[in-house]
Amino acid sequence: MSVNEYDAIVVGSGISGGWAAKELSERGLKVLMLERGRNIEHIKDYKNAHKEAWDYPHHDVPTQQMKLDYPVLRRDYPLNESTFGMWANEKEAPYTEDKRFDWYRGYHVGGRSLLWGRQSYRFNEQDFLANAQEGIAVDWPIRYEDLAPWYDYVERFAGISGSREGLDVLPDGQFQPPIPLNCVEKDVAARIKKAFAGTRHLIHSRCANITEPKPEQGRTNCQYRAKCWLGCPFGGYFSTQSATLPAALKTGNLTLRPFSVVSRVLYDKDKKRATGVEVIDAQTNQVIEYKSKLVFLNASAFNSTWLLMNSATDVWEGGLGSSSGELGHNVMDHHFRVGASADVEGYLDKYTFGRRPAGFYIPRYRNWHKDKRDYLRGFGYQGSASRQGWQKDIREMGIGAELKAGLSEPGHWSIGMSAFGEILPYHDNRIYLNHQVKDKWGLPVLVMNVEIKQNELAMRKDMQADAMEMFEAAGLKNVKGYDSDYAPGMGIHEMGTARMGRDAKSSVLNKHNQVWDAPNVFVTDGACMTSASCVNPSLTYMALTARAAAFAVEELKRGNL
Amino acid sequence: MTTQNNVILNRRSLLKGLGVVLGAQFASQLVGGSGLSVAMAFQQDSALRQLQLLSERQLKTLASMADLIIPQTDTPGALETDCHWFVDNQLKHCFDSDEQAVATVILNKIDTVALGQWGKAFYQGEQAGQLALLTALEATEDPFTQADTKAFKMLKALVVFGFFTSKVGMTQLLAYDPVPGGFKGSVPYASVGKAYSGGYPF
Ligand SMILES: Cc1cc2nc3c(=O)[nH]c(=O)nc-3n(C[C@H](O)[C@H](O)[C@H](O)COP(=O)(O)OP(=O)(O)OC[C@H]3O[C@@H](n4cnc5c(N)ncnc54)[C@H](O)[C@@H]3O)c2cc1C
Numbered sequence: 036m037s038v039n040e041y042d043a044i045v046v047g048s049g050i051s052g053g054w055a056a057k058e059l060s061e062r063g064l065k066v067l068m069l070e071r072g073r074n075i076e077h078i079k080d081y082k083n084a085h086k087e088a089w090d091y092p093h094h095d096v097p098t099q100q101m102k103l104d105y106p107v108l109r110r111d112y113p114l115n116e117s118t119f120g121m122w123a124n125e126k127e128a129p130y131t132e133d134k135r136f137d138w139y140r141g142y143h144v145g146g147r148s149l150l151w152g153r154q155s156y157r158f159n160e161q162d163f164l165a166n167a168q169e170g171i172a173v174d175w176p177i178r179y180e181d182l183a184p185w186y187d188y189v190e191r192f193a194g195i196s197g198s199r200e201g202l203d204v205l206p207d208g209q210f211q212p213p214i215p216l217n218c219v220e221k222d223v224a225a226r227i228k229k230a231f232a233g234t235r236h237l238i239h240s241r242c243a244n245i246t247e248p249k250p251e252q253g254r255t256n257c258q259y260r261a262k263c264w265l266g267c268p269f270g271g272y273f274s275t276q277s278a279t280l281p282a283a284l285k286t287g288n289l290t291l292r293p294f295s296v297v298s299r300v301l302y303d304k305d306k307k308r309a310t311g312v313e314v315i316d317a318q319t320n321q322v323i324e325y326k327s328k329l330v331f332l333n334a335s336a337f338n339s340t341w342l343l344m345n346s347a348t349d350v351w352e353g354g355l356g357s358s359s360g361e362l363g364h365n366v367m368d369h370h371f372r373v374g375a376s377a378d379v380e381g382y383l384d385k386y387t388f389g390r391r392p393a394g395f396y397i398p399r400y401r402n403w404h405k406d407k408r409d410y411l412r413g414f415g416y417q418g419s420a421s422r423q424g425w426q427k428d429i430r431e432m433g434i435g436a437e438l439k440a441g442l443s444e445p446g447h448w449s450i451g452m453s454a455f456g457e458i459l460p461y462h463d464n465r466i467y468l469n470h471q472v473k474d475k476w477g478l479p480v481l482v483m484n485v486e487i488k489q490n491e492l493a494m495r496k497d498m499q500a501d502a503m504e505m506f507e508a509a510g511l512k513n514v515k516g517y518d519s520d521y522a523p524g525m526g527i528h529e530m531g532t533a534r535m536g537r538d539a540k541s542s543v544l545n546k547h548n549q550v551w552d553a554p555n556v557f558v559t560d561g562a563c564m565t566s567a568s569c570v571n572p573s574l575t576y577m578a579l580t581a582r583a584a585a586f587a588v589e590e591l592k593r594g595n596l
Numbered sequence: 597m598t599t600q601n602n603v604i605l606n607r608r609s610l611l612k613g614l615g616v617v618l619g620a621q622f623a624s625q626l627v628g629g630s631g632l633s634v635a636m637a638f639q640q641d642s643a644l645r646q647l648q649l650l651s652e653r654q655l656k657t658l659a660s661m662a663d664l665i666i667p668q669t670d671t672p673g674a675l676e677t678d679c680h681w682f683v684d685n686q687l688k689h690c691f692d693s694d695e696q697a698v699a700t701v702i703l704n705k706i707d708t709v710a711l712g713q714w715g716k717a718f719y720q721g722e723q724a725g726q727l728a729l730l731t732a733l734e735a736t737e738d739p740f741t742q743a744d745t746k747a748f749k750m751l752k753a754l755v756v757f758g759f760f761t762s763k764v765g766m767t768q769l770l771a772y773d774p775v776p777g778g779f780k781g782s783v784p785y786a787s788v789g790k791a792y793s794g795g796y797p798f
């Protein structure tokens with residue numbers, strides 16, 4: 036093999052790319068992982084992991100200049116001093132909006148695996164059946180049983196903490212002990228259970244923070260600092276850096292190349308196979324070709340789709356995978372920012388110890404079993420209870436020694452939760468290329484054209500009303516519902532733009548995540564999703580990636596690729 | 597169990613856990629952290645005592661206000677953390693021009709009212725007089741308007757924010773524990789005795 040030749044190329048080093056690199060290299064393939072951004076080395080490069088608010092010039096508040104430079108990021112919480120530099124540069128890599136779309140991207144080794152919220156839930160059986168039963172979009176080409184062993188596999192390695200609940204709506208997995216609920220949450224859980232006769236459950240969240248050490252991976256259990264997105268020096272949560280990358284490197288089969296913007300998949304139209312990829316060196320602008328037998332696209336849903344659109348355009352004007360007419364369509368996310376908060380009386384002699392990186396979860400119960408609503412699908416809640424800190428009622432407390440003493444004591448307990456709802460795959464929710472606007476490397480950028488529709492809007496009413504109803508039923512005070520509006524993308528769970536399906540006419544990928552028109556190209560990030568469920572999706576990307584990688588290696592051995 | 601015991605206990609179990617994986621020396625480096633020394637350097641940095649948005653006179657007014665809002669008691673107050681310098685810097689870099697104008701206008705007005713009442717600048721006044729003036733301002737009493745009260749509350753919130761996110765505020769006024777090492781969903785409040793600092797507590 037020449038220096039530019041590998042068995043497999045993995046594009047992107049985030050959650051899914053890390054898994055692809057690990058699985059392919061552990062199965063003996065020589066793998067090249069290409070990442071457009073800079074390298075971030077585990078522990079060594081987590082430069083803010085030990086800082087406190089006072090270490091930042093503006094105590095972690097974004098400056099006006101930062102807001103000017105990051106017009107998208109500033110729309111929500113991600114813009115701050117502590118994670119600054121961990122988000123895609125919006126000037127170098129812009130996109131345009133027919134309709135507002137908030138795209139929160141991490142362009143560096145590890146991708147958003149360093150920044151993610153780590154909530155990790157399995158899809159359930161019904162999630163894979165609903166499209167077909169309801170006549171929505173297309174049927175998934177796989178069922179829960181196809182993925183279940185792969186969920187087991189990735190959960191064991193990643194380390195997911197959670198409790199076994201025996202609920203069909205939220206299948207149990209291979210869990211480490213859960214992160215505990217606090218005293219208020221436990222009581223509220225009991226009251227909700229009673230009030231709703233066991234149909235609604237407030238349970239431990241399931242998350243990729245480990246509660247037991249994983250010495251074989253050099254990872255210590257979570258130390259409860261709640262600074263995960265600065266990078267964890269303990270390896271307390273799953274990221275590419277803490278888990279999949281070291282495993283892949285250990286095989287001696289992986290080469291990681293940062294600053295490598297993959298611009299095209301190279302395609303041989305006679306053989307109907309990809310032959311490799313074209314890369315633009317992000318620093319030198321040099322164009323380089325790398326050859327391989329397999330190509331895994333894990334650049335995150337929209338970037339993998341962009342890459343397909345930019346490839347094989349001499350054969351298909353719309354790019355590789357566009358023959359179905361579905362490439363770039365069916366954008367989904369989870370809609371949220373709606374729920375309720377309430378005050379909790381009592382418990383003033385109680386406090387918590389440690390800062391949890393996750394709170395509680397209430398799995399979906401709408402349109403489940405006998406429940407029927409005037410919309411399809413459902414939602415789950417994420418929330419927590421806590422005592423107010425020094426931020427409480429600053430404006431009301433006067434000035435002087437009393438204010439100072441008052442703010443130094445915790446306030447009363449309060450509780451809040453936000454619902455995450457499923458968005459249906461609508462064909463006209465789409466992204467496409469804008470050839471008028473180019474990024475720093477002269478490449479066309481994406482246009483976003485996505486909105487939520489009647490089904491989601493109807494669901495949002497329940498998402499707010501139900502939260503209030505549960506808090507009322509639990510006897511809480513000052514219950515307040517809220518809907519602070521949602522713009523597509525804010526869920527940071529964008530997906531669906533190169534969906535899996537049962538035939539090449541209505542989908543981009545087959546049941547093994549192979550591009551119908553180029554079976555040695557696998558897309559295993561969020562682009563492949565046929566529907567969204569209402570649970571956070573990354574665990575499912577992990578399982579799909581591991582499954583596809585195992586299949587790809589078998590197929591390669593069988594000489595089919 | 598006192599907080600201190602709590603912390604020490606957990607620190608020990610943390611070190612044990614870490615030692616298994618990373619070797620004890622590395623672990624103690626982590627716990628010691630470089631954050632602390634960086635912080636010390638920051639707070640004593642005289643480069644931060646450069647006027648940004650405010651005039652010298654406005655800064656003096658703000659300093660007197662900060663001293664009244666969070667005075668020194670058995671713990672340090674806002675002045676000792678250079679909170680007024682922090683607020684000036686924050687106003688300059690994190691606020692838009694409208695908000696900046698709100699801040700400077702109210703600082704000027706406070707000073708003008710003081711001059712009218714006492715024939716002295718606000719910062720030169722007696723503490724009792726200053727306190728009375730700010731109390732009137734917070735309660736929207738004559739000659740202050742609703743807008744003035746709102747402007748004052750913005751400054752007050754900034755002082756409080758600056759103070760409780762300063763090293764002194766976070767470590768002396770509040771319960772500070774960079775690496776708790778574990779989580780307990782219910783401990784007696786008396787074992788902590790104050791609100792926790794910082795973090796993004798869930
Ligand atoms: C704040 C936050 C909270 C979140 N919380 C959760 C949660 O609780 N649960 C959950 O399931 N999900 C959560 N997510 C979403 C989760 O991070 C993503 O679903 C996940 O990271 C997607 O994995 P990926 O591999 O597809 O993409 P990413 O992790 O985004 O990685 C993609 C990588 O590809 C690289 N790349 C892109 N284009 C190219 C190119 N042309 N050439 C080379 N490299 C390229 C990027 O630089 C990046 O490193 C959250 C995300 C954020 C930001």
Ligand code: SF4
Pocket residue numbers: 244256257258259260261262263264266267268269270271272390391392
């Ligand atoms: S909360 Fe746990 S996982 Fe997150 S940074 Fe802290 S120790 Fe690491």
